[in-house]
Amino acid sequence: MGLQERRLREKEQRREQILDAGRELILKHGIYDVSVQQIAKLAELSVGTIYLYFDSKEEIFATLQEGILEVLYDEAEKAVAEVTDPSDKIRAIAEVYKRFSEENKKYFDVINYFISPLDVFFPKLLKTQVDQHGNRILSILVEVINEGIVSGLFEKVVPKRCSIIIWATLHGLIQFRKMRDTVLKEENFDELYRYSVDTFIEGLMKKG
Amino acid sequence: MGLQERRLREKEQRREQILDAGRELILKHGIYDVSVQQIAKLAELSVGTIYLYFDSKEEIFATLQEGILEVLYDEAEKAVAEVTDPSDKIRAIAEVYKRFSEENKKYFDVINYFISPLDVFFPKLLKTQVDQHGNRILSILVEVINEGIVSGLFEKVVPKRCSIIIWATLHGLIQFRKMRDTVLKEENFDELYRYSVDTFIEGLMKKG
Amino acid sequence: MGLQERRLREKEQRREQILDAGRELILKHGIYDVSVQQIAKLAELSVGTIYLYFDSKEEIFATLQEGILEVLYDEAEKAVAEVTDPSDKIRAIAEVYKRFSEENKKYFDVINYFISPLDVFFPKLLKTQVDQHGNRILSILVEVINEGIVSGLFEKVVPKRCSIIIWATLHGLIQFRKMRDTVLKEENFDELYRYSVDTFIEGLMKKG
Amino acid sequence: MGLQERRLREKEQRREQILDAGRELILKHGIYDVSVQQIAKLAELSVGTIYLYFDSKEEIFATLQEGILEVLYDEAEKAVAEVTDPSDKIRAIAEVYKRFSEENKKYFDVINYFISPLDVFFPKLLKTQVDQHGNRILSILVEVINEGIVSGLFEKVVPKRCSIIIWATLHGLIQFRKMRDTVLKEENFDELYRYSVDTFIEGLMKKG
DNA sequence: GATGAATGAGCCTTCATTCAT
DNA sequence: CATGAATGAAGGCTCATTCAT
Incomplete structure (x- = not known):
C-alpha cells in the first residue's frame, strides 16, 4: 500500500511538474509559442515522459x-x-x-x-x-x-x-x-x- | 485601352481567385490550418504568384x-x-x-x-x-x-x-x-x- | 544615321540606368542582398528589360x-x-x-x-x-x-x-x-x- | 556505464556524419551552394536531426x-x-x-x-x-x-x-x-x- | 516507467529567369 | 523593343509525435 501510494503521489507530482512548466511558459511566451520540447525542458523531464502523462499538447493546455x-x-x-x-x-x-x-x-x-x-x-x-x-x-x-x-x-x-x-x-x-x-x-x-x-x-x- | 482594362480586370480576378481559395479552405479546415501552399494549390496558382498579389498570408486573411x-x-x-x-x-x-x-x-x-x-x-x-x-x-x-x-x-x-x-x-x-x-x-x-x-x-x- | 545614333545612345543610357541602380543598391544593402527585382524597380525599368541588356545578375555585378x-x-x-x-x-x-x-x-x-x-x-x-x-x-x-x-x-x-x-x-x-x-x-x-x-x-x- | 559511453560515441558519430557530408558537399559545389537539406540527404539523416546537433547551418560551416x-x-x-x-x-x-x-x-x-x-x-x-x-x-x-x-x-x-x-x-x-x-x-x-x-x-x- | 534521439512534413517567403503580349 | 505577370524550386528552420532502448 505504502508503495502503491508513493507511486501515485509521484505520478501526480510529475503531472504537476508538467503543468507548472506549461503555465510558466504560457505566461512568458503566450500560448501560441509554447512547444512540448520547451515544456519538457523546463519541467526537467524528457519529451517522451510528457506523452506518458498527457495524450497531446492540447490536453496539457x-x-x-x-x-x-x-x-x-x-x-x-x-x-x-x-x-x-x-x-x-x-x-x-x-x-x-x-x-x-x-x-x-x-x-x-x-x-x-x-x-x-x-x-x-x-x-x-x-x-x-x-x-x-x-x-x-x-x-x-x-x-x-x-x-x-x-x-x-x-x-x-x-x-x-x-x-x-x-x-x-x-x-x-x-x-x-x-x-x-x-x-x-x-x-x-x-x-x-x-x-x-x-x-x-x-x-x-x-x-x- | 481595352487591353489595359482587361489587364486590370484579370488582376482583380486573380485576387478574387486567391481570396476564394482562402475562404474555401478556412471553411474546410479552420483558419489555423490554412497554409499559403494550400491556397496556391486550390487557386491553381503558383506560390510565388500569391505573393504578387498579397504581401503576406496575414494580409490575405x-x-x-x-x-x-x-x-x-x-x-x-x-x-x-x-x-x-x-x-x-x-x-x-x-x-x-x-x-x-x-x-x-x-x-x-x-x-x-x-x-x-x-x-x-x-x-x-x-x-x-x-x-x-x-x-x-x-x-x-x-x-x-x-x-x-x-x-x-x-x-x-x-x-x-x-x-x-x-x-x-x-x-x-x-x-x-x-x-x-x-x-x-x-x-x-x-x-x-x-x-x-x-x-x-x-x-x-x-x-x- | 541620326536615328541609329540615338538608338545607340538610348541603349547605352539604359545600361547605365541599370548599373546605377545596381551600384546604389549594393552600397545600401550589400551585394548579397540585391535582387534583380530591386534593381529593376530602382532603375524604373521592367524586370524583363534588365535581361535585354544583361544575360544574368552576375553579369551586372x-x-x-x-x-x-x-x-x-x-x-x-x-x-x-x-x-x-x-x-x-x-x-x-x-x-x-x-x-x-x-x-x-x-x-x-x-x-x-x-x-x-x-x-x-x-x-x-x-x-x-x-x-x-x-x-x-x-x-x-x-x-x-x-x-x-x-x-x-x-x-x-x-x-x-x-x-x-x-x-x-x-x-x-x-x-x-x-x-x-x-x-x-x-x-x-x-x-x-x-x-x-x-x-x-x-x-x-x-x-x- | 557501457551504455552511456556508447551513446556518447554515437552522438559524436552523428556529428561527424553531418560534418563529413558538409565537407563533401562544399568540396563538390562550393560553400555557397550547400543547403541543409542536401547535407541531411547525404548524411542519410533527417533535416530535423541536423538541427539536433547544430543550431544553424552557419554553425556547421x-x-x-x-x-x-x-x-x-x-x-x-x-x-x-x-x-x-x-x-x-x-x-x-x-x-x-x-x-x-x-x-x-x-x-x-x-x-x-x-x-x-x-x-x-x-x-x-x-x-x-x-x-x-x-x-x-x-x-x-x-x-x-x-x-x-x-x-x-x-x-x-x-x-x-x-x-x-x-x-x-x-x-x-x-x-x-x-x-x-x-x-x-x-x-x-x-x-x-x-x-x-x-x-x-x-x-x-x-x-x- | 522513462528516455530522448529521430523523424519529416510542413511552415512562410524569396528570387532568377522566362515568355506571351 | 519593352513589359511584368508568372513560375516553382529552393531556402532555413520548427515541432508534435513516435519508438527502440
Whole structure:
C-alpha cells in the first residue's frame, strides 16, 4: 500500500511538474509559442515522459485551463463572500473577472484559445471537461441572482439565463478591450465596463 | 485601352481567385490550418504568384475579414432599413449578427482570429484596418440608438457606450454558443439570445 | 544615321540606368542582398528589360566591378601624379587602396565577391574580363617600381613580381581588417598597414 | 556505464556524419551552394536531426572551419618542428599554407567564407570562435619570429606585427592565385610565392 | 516507467529567369 | 523593343509525435 501510494503521489507530482512548466511558459511566451520540447525542458523531464502523462499538447493546455478556471472560481467565491448585498456581489464578480483578465492576460488567452475555434480543434471529451469548469463559475452568478430574488431585491428573472447573459457581456467586453486603440479609442474601458454592470443590475432591480 | 482594362480586370480576378481559395479552405479546415501552399494549390496558382498579389498570408486573411465584415455591414443596413421602430431595428441587427454567425460559422472564426491574441500577432496597420471595419458596424447601432433617443422612445443614454455593450453581449453570447452541449445544455440558445436583446431594449425604453 | 545614333545612345543610357541602380543598391544593402527585382524597380525599368541588356545578375555585378576597378585605377593614377618620389608613389597607391576599401566597404566586397570562390561561380569569360581590369591597377605599380629602378633608387628587382607581392599584401591586410576585433584586437590597423608598406619600400631601396 | 559511453560515441558519430557530408558537399559545389537539406540527404539523416546537433547551418560551416584550421595548425606545427633555423621555419609554414590551399582548394574557400563579408553575416559568437582559431596559427609565426630575434638572427622587429604582415601576404597571394590565367599569366606562381617569402625573411635578417 | 534521439512534413517567403503580349 | 505577370524550386528552420532502448 505504502508503495502503491508513493507511486501515485509521484505520478501526480510529475503531472504537476508538467503543468507548472506549461503555465510558466504560457505566461512568458503566450500560448501560441509554447512547444512540448520547451515544456519538457523546463519541467526537467524528457519529451517522451510528457506523452506518458498527457495524450497531446492540447490536453496539457486544457488541463491548464481547468486550473485557471478553478482559480477564477475561487477568487469569485471569495469576492462574493466579502459583501452581502446581491448587487454588490455581482459587481464583485465582474470586478474579479476583469482584474483576472488583466493580471493574467496570457492565461486569459488560454480560455479564449479553447472557446474560439473550438469545434474544429478539440476532441469532444476535452471540450466537455473544460466547459464543466465554466459551469461552476456560472453557478456562482446563478446563486447570487437567486439570492437577490429570494430577498425580494431583484425581479423574478430566470437566474441561469440572466447569469449567462451577464457573463457573456463581460466576456465580450473584455475581448473587445483588444480594440482599445481603434474601435474603443475614445472610451474609458473601466468606466464602460462598470457602467455595463450597473445597467444590468438596475435592470434586475425590483421596479416600483 | 481595352487591353489595359482587361489587364486590370484579370488582376482583380486573380485576387478574387486567391481570396476564394482562402475562404474555401478556412471553411474546410479552420483558419489555423490554412497554409499559403494550400491556397496556391486550390487557386491553381503558383506560390510565388500569391505573393504578387498579397504581401503576406496575414494580409490575405485580413482582406478576407474585411470582406466578411462588409457583408455583415450590408446585411445589417438592409435589415435596419426594413423596419421603422428603433427597438425593432436593434432586434433586426441582433438577428443578422446571429444568423451570420451561424451561416458563416467558420468565417466568424476569422473575425475572432483577428480579435483574439491580436496584440501579439499582427502588424499594427493590419489590425487598424480590420478594426476600422468593426467601427462601421458599430456605427449602425449607434445611429439606431440615437434615433430612438431623438424620437423620445429611449432614455437619454450615451449611444456609443450602449452600442458597444450590446454588441459585446451579442458577440459574447455567440461565442458561448460553442458550449451549447455543456454549459448551455438546458438552454434554448435562440430564446436566450432573443431574451437578452429584449431585456436590453427594455432597459433603454423611457420609463413612466 | 541620326536615328541609329540615338538608338545607340538610348541603349547605352539604359545600361547605365541599370548599373546605377545596381551600384546604389549594393552600397545600401550589400551585394548579397540585391535582387534583380530591386534593381529593376530602382532603375524604373521592367524586370524583363534588365535581361535585354544583361544575360544574368552576375553579369551586372561583373560590369559593376569593372567600373569600380576603373575608379580605383583613376584614383591611383591621380595619387601617383601628385608626388615625385617613387617611394612616395607606392605609399600613395597603398593609401588609395586602403581609403578606397574603407570608403567603399560595400563596393570592395564586390571585388572580393569575384575573387573569392571564383572558380565555382563564374563563366570563364566573365572572370577574364574582370581580371583584365585588375591588370591595369597592377600596371601602375609596375611602372612606379620601374621608375624607381631606372632612377637608381631601388634595387634591380623584377617590377611585376614585386608589384604583385605588394598588392597581395595590401589586399590580404585589408581582408584581415575584418578580424580587427579578434585577431587584430591589440593592433592599430592603420599603423600596421603603413608599417607594412614602409618595410616593403625599405626592402626595395638600394643598399649601401 | 557501457551504455552511456556508447551513446556518447554515437552522438559524436552523428556529428561527424553531418560534418563529413558538409565537407563533401562544399568540396563538390562550393560553400555557397550547400543547403541543409542536401547535407541531411547525404548524411542519410533527417533535416530535423541536423538541427539536433547544430543550431544553424552557419554553425556547421564554422565547425568545419575550426577543423580545417586545426589541421592547418597541426601541419604547421609539425613542419616547424622538422627544421631548426628560424628562416627555414618561416619557409616551412609558408609552404604548408600554400600546399594546404592547393590540396584543399574548396576548404580554403571556407576560410574565406568566414573572413569575407563577415561583419554582416555572422553572429558575433561564431565569428569570435572562428577567429580564435586564426589566432593559434598566427601564434606559431609569432613564436618563430621571436625565436629568430632571441637567437640574434633577426632584427628586433615586433613579432606579432610582422607575423600578421607575412600571413596577410601569403593569404593575399593565394587568393590572387585565382587570377593565374589572367593577371598572373606569365608568372610562375610557386616561384613568385617563394620569392615573396625569401624577400620577407631577408628583410628580417640582421644587417651588417 | 522513462528516455530522448529521430523523424519529416510542413511552415512562410524569396528570387532568377522566362515568355506571351 | 519593352513589359511584368508568372513560375516553382529552393531556402532555413520548427515541432508534435513516435519508438527502440
